[in-house]
Amino acid sequence: NAGVTQTPKFRVLKTGQSMTLLCAQDMNHEYMYWYRQDPGMGLRLIHYSVGEGTTAKGEVPDGYNVSRLKKQNFLLGLESAAPSQTSVYFCASRMRLAGGHNEQFFGPGTRLTVL
Amino acid sequence: GQQLNQSPQSMFIQEGEDVSMNCTSSSIFNTWLWYKQDPGEGPVLLIALYKAGELTSNGRLTAQFGITRKDSFLNISASIPSDVGIYFCAGFGLDSGGSNYKLTFGKGTLLTVNP
Numbered sequence: 001n002a003g004v005t006q007t008p009k010f011r012v013l014k015t016g017q018s019m020t021l022l023c024a025q026d027m028n029h030e031y032m033y034w035y036r037q038d039p040g041m042g043l044r045l046i047h048y049s050v051g052e053g054t055t056a057k058g059e060v061p062d063g064y065n066v067s068r069l070k071k072q073n074f075l076l077g078l079e080s081a082a083p084s085q086t087s088v089y090f091c092a093s094r095m096r097l098a099g100g101h102n103e104q105f106f107g108p109g110t111r112l113t114v115l
Numbered sequence: 116g117q118q119l120n121q122s123p124q125s126m127f128i129q130e131g132e133d134v135s136m137n138c139t140s141s142s143i144f145n146t147w148l149w150y151k152q153d154p155g156e157g158p159v160l161l162i163a164l165y166k167a168g169e170l171t172s173n174g175r176l177t178a179q180f181g182i183t184r185k186d187s188f189l190n191i192s193a194s195i196p197s198d199v200g201i202y203f204c205a206g207f208g209l210d211s212g213g214s215n216y217k218l219t220f221g222k223g224t225l226l227t228v229n230p
Contacts, residue, residue: 005155042222043158043203090157102146102207104218106157 001026004107006091012113013081021076021110023091030096032074033058033104034066036087043090049074081114088112121204121221128194131227136202136224137188142189144206147180147187148218152201161202162189194228201225 004025013019023032034056039088043066049068063085066078074093078085088111094104121138128134138147147166150158162173164180164187171178177190187206191198204221 040222043220045217102216102218103148103163104159104205104207105160106150108157109155 003027004091004093004105006089006107006110008110009108010111012115013078014115015082017081018077018079019081019112020078021089021091021112023074023076023107024072025074025091025093025094025105026072027095027105028071028107029093030071031104032068032096033092034064034074034076035090035092036060036085037090037109038087046076046089079100081112083114086112086114118138119204119206119219123224124222125225126226127227127229130194130196132194134191134194134198134226135188136176136204137186138204138206138221139186140206140219141185142206142208142219143183143184144208144219146207147178147205148174148205149178149187149189150203150205152203152223154200158203185204191226194226196230199226199228 007022007061009074033048035043037043044060046064047066049055055066067075088109090109091107093102117140119140149162152158162171162178167184169180169181175192201223203223207216207218210217
């Protein structure tokens with residue numbers, strides 16, 4: 001199993017440009033998440049999905065949109081990038097709550113710089 | 116909302132020393148997770164704890180789920196240079212609305228091991 005994979009690994013954007021980050025998982029997990037990680041701020045939840053076709057807002061959703069058209073994929077979109085969105089973005093997934101096993105697995109991250 | 120206090124924020128130790136870090140919360144969790152993040156990588160799950168009082172080991176790592184369900188600690192014995200990284204705790208429990216489960220992260224402990 002590849003686990004959770006993310007593309008691209010690195011990206012540089014100019015202010016106002018748009019882009020989509022792709023997350024894929026091969027563990028048949030129901031739940032998928034997008035986080036951003038900034039120095040001193042820890043991991044902050046942007047959006048999440050509890051199943052195919054469903055999405056919900058996390059702590060810091062402004063400026064981002066997501067889609068979960070297929071169970072294995074979770075896309076994070078930036079419609080008009082801003083320098084404040086310079087960060088490292090992590091995708092994560094976990095199985096539906098069953099027997100108390102709530103292990104969440106992370107991808108390797110996408111490093112985004114907005115100039 | 117739920118908050119996790121992780122301490123210490125950073126540690127600088129000599130190779131061979133034992134290390135201890137902990138997380139405390141004002142909320143009850145039903146799962147505690149400990150992750151390690153190497154520079155430029157995503158968090159990797161080290162240990163998962165599911166029951167109050169549970170003590171679990173993974174090689175030189177030992178973690179415990181506090182009896183009150185509001186705290187957890189991670190110990191690393193006989194540290195080696197490759198233990199360097201950021202260690203995160205995460206607690207899994209109901210959100211403030213009481214209807215959805217979420218994972219709350221500590222801010223991390225930066226561990227430096229001097230050879």
